[in-house]
Amino acid sequence: MIVALLRSSIVRIVVVGMMLLALQNTIFADMRPAGVALQVMLGFAAAAGAAGGSERGATAGFILGLLFDLGTGGPLGSSSITMGLAGYVAGYMALINIEPQWWLAAIFVAIGSGVGELGVPVVRSFIGDANVYSDRLYTIVPLVAFAAAVASPLLVPVSRWCLRLGKTEWKAPVE
Amino acid sequence: MAVYSVGRRRVILLLLLTSVLLLTIDLRGNAMFDRARILFDGALSPLESAARVVTNPVRDAWRGVTEYDDLHDENQRLQQRIDQQLGAEIAARNVIVENQQLLALNDLESIANLPTATAQVIGQAPSNIDQLIEIDVGTDQQVAVGMAVVNEAGLVGKVHEVSPSSSLVMLVTDPRYSVQVKVLSEENPAPTTTVPATVPSGIPVGDVTTTSSTTSTTSTTSTTLPGDETTDTTDTTDATDGSDPDTSGPPTSDGDGTGSGTTTTSTTLVPPRRDTGGLRGRGPDRLPRVEFIDESAFFGEIEPGDAVYTTGGRSSLAPPDIPVGVVVNEIPGSSTGGVELEIELLAQLDRLQFVRVVLYKPLAERGE
Numbered sequence: 001m002i003v004a005l006l007r008s009s010i011v012r013i014v015v016v017g018m019m020l021l022a023l024q025n026t027i028f029a030d031m032r033p034a035g036v037a038l039q040v041m042l043g044f045a046a047a048a049g050a051a052g053g054s055e056r057g058a059t060a061g062f063i064l065g066l067l068f069d070l071g072t073g074g075p076l077g078s079s080s081i082t083m084g085l086a087g088y089v090a091g092y093m094a095l096i097n098i099e100p101q102w103w104l105a106a107i108f109v110a111i112g113s114g115v116g117e118l119g120v121p122v123v124r125s126f127i128g129d130a131n132v133y134s135d136r137l138y139t140i141v142p143l144v145a146f147a148a149a150v151a152s153p154l155l156v157p158v159s160r161w162c163l164r165l166g167k168t169e170w171k172a173p174v175e
Numbered sequence: 176m177a178v179y180s181v182g183r184r185r186v187i188l189l190l191l192l193t194s195v196l197l198l199t200i201d202l203r204g205n206a207m208f209d210r211a212r213i214l215f216d217g218a219l220s221p222l223e224s225a226a227r228v229v230t231n232p233v234r235d236a237w238r239g240v241t242e243y244d245d246l247h248d249e250n251q252r253l254q255q256r257i258d259q260q261l262g263a264e265i266a267a268r269n270v271i272v273e274n275q276q277l278l279a280l281n282d283l284e285s286i287a288n289l290p291t292a293t294a295q296v297i298g299q300a301p302s303n304i305d306q307l308i309e310i311d312v313g314t315d316q317q318v319a320v321g322m323a324v325v326n327e328a329g330l331v332g333k334v335h336e337v338s339p340s341s342s343l344v345m346l347v348t349d350p351r352y353s354v355q356v357k358v359l360s361e362e363n364p365a366p367t368t369t370v371p372a373t374v375p376s377g378i379p380v381g382d383v384t385t386t387s388s389t390t391s392t393t394s395t396t397s398t399t400l401p402g403d404e405t406t407d408t409t410d411t412t413d414a415t416d417g418s419d420p421d422t423s424g425p426p427t428s429d430g431d432g433t434g435s436g437t438t439t440t441s442t443t444l445v446p447p448r449r450d451t452g453g454l455r456g457r458g459p460d461r462l463p464r465v466e467f468i469d470e471s472a473f474f475g476e477i478e479p480g481d482a483v484y485t486t487g488g489r490s491s492l493a494p495p496d497i498p499v500g501v502v503v504n505e506i507p508g509s510s511t512g513g514v515e516l517e518i519e520l521l522a523q524l525d526r527l528q529f530v531r532v533v534l535y536k537p538l539a540e541r542g543e
Contacts, residue, residue: 022222027230029301031237035459037301055183062190066197070215072300073307073336073343076208077197084190120304124350127202131350131457132304140303 012162013048013060017067020044025071035136036143039117040155041068043148045083046112047155049090050105052163057087057112060159078123086116102153109152114145213338223298289494291325291531292316297341306349306459306524308332312532313340321492323354323485323533329498329521330354330485331530342532346524347463347499352456354493355486356465358502358516360450360477451486454499454518459525462503462517477505483518487537494535 020041028038045064049057065080072079090112097104118141121132148155201208292312300307312318314337324331324344332352335345345352452465465483481502487495504517 018219018222019226022219022226023230024301025219025223025298026226027234029299030234037303039301039303055186058187058190062194065194067215070212071219072302072305073212074302074305075198076201077194077199080194080197081191084187084194088187117303120302124304127198129304129350130455131461134458134460136303136458136460144303 009056009060009163010063012164013063014067016158016162017041017044017064018071020064021067021071024068034139034143036140038147039113039144040147040151042083042086042113042116042144043109043151044155044159045087046090046109046116046148047105047152048159048163049087049092049112050094050100050108050152051156051160052091052165053094054088054091056163057091058084059087060163061085061087061116075127078120078127081123082116082119085119086112088112089115102156105156106149106152109155110145110149113148114141117141117144212336216338216341290534292318292534293529293531294324294342295529296527300343304350304458306332306346306352306456307335308344308346308527310342310344310530310532311340313338313342315339316532317534318342318532319492322535323493323497324530325497325533326522326527326530328523329500330493331522331524331527333493334532344530346456347454347520347522348456348459348461348524350456350458352463354454354499355451355488355491356454356483356499357451357486358465358468358477359482359484452516454483462519463500464506465502465516465518466513468514468516477502477514477516479503483516489537491537492535494533497533 024040028040031038041064045057045061048060051057052060061083062080065078065083066076068074068079068083069076090108093108093111094100094105100108118137121137124132294310294312296308297311298309310324318334318337320334320337322334324333330347332344332346332349333354334342336343347354450468452468454463454465456463468477479502483499483501485491485493485495485497485499487493498521500518500520502516503519506515506517
């Protein structure tokens, strides 16, 4: 069972997720273009969705969200919802193309990240936080989405490795 | 690639429900989750240290590109303020000593007497909603959740989470932050009376005529030198703007300083009016507000510049009289009833480097 767990994609996601969280808590917390903290873990969740579909994306987002909440002191589960949403949306968009080109994947990742970031204040307002909606969202969401799109050529292959996805095999239809 | 099915929907639904369940349990407070966080922090700490070292050049380059102009301008501005405040500092030190002596005489608590733990800011929240910073002191330094965090200017926030060697501090601007505060509203200074006493240094007694009136934040000095028919120096200073009061400097002399004159000084302390309310953060781009201020005749007129301090209290972890900020706007007829006040914070929260955690235990915990 332990061997099976070690061979599963969860371990890879956790390891890569912790590395990304370390980067998120250091360089991406300090480097804030226009005062916006770029969300690399959210982008990674969306990339997992774009690479592996909505179910895998949502699962990866759930795990990454737990790591994020544990590492940043946020309410446990809140980021699981938003990152799961990002992975789900990016994966859902990817349904339109079986093997999307890099630029198409970047668009899916951007949309997924944008929706996920937009979900943050929604989830926060549901749990009772006040004043979470502001005009800054008009800056935050596009910037986070754009940054995720820029990082997607790196994040999508890493997420494919984490999810143990091989190259798509085309099979001839059975007569 | 994903193909949609009922089974996949169930998985996604299960993930969502699990998230909501975790959220519900965590919001109600759970020791197991707190312990998990501490363990996770311990595991993540080496990775963060490594990431900090590796990305330091990139961060420095980024700061060099984005902050150089601002830093240059600010450096010049600060240099000017230092020059202005050199004189004020001496007078302020004297006032602080007198204040502490008075508080000690009356057995009142003063923040200057409370133990503090100095901390360095080592990180900030990666979220765009939460207003948190990480500092390098924790339970090893007797820091506890809820303790007030200040810097030289005033209140910064409170300890949100604590681990053995680090803590997360919730800034005053965080939407979840709230603290009881009092607003001190001043009245106009009373007319001066004359009491013979003070002579500026270097000027012989009887050579100078001085009339002075002082309130808690406003002072006026007029000096008549020998041979002058009218007042030649008037300086009014609002203590909240940090400018130089310049009320104790020697007046200009006629050269040999041996003319004739008279000296009178008066001091009239006007007790400030006060009312209390709850201060709430509203995010980084909005000013915090004080709510539940009673719109009564007793409180009188609130004016921009009125000072806001913490109230303390039997169960509050924030001690009384920590300066918070100044009133900049009054918003009448809000949803909470009464007026709301927008507060400009004294502490610059976007430029924090070192802070102090006030190791204060409220009266209720001390059994007093």
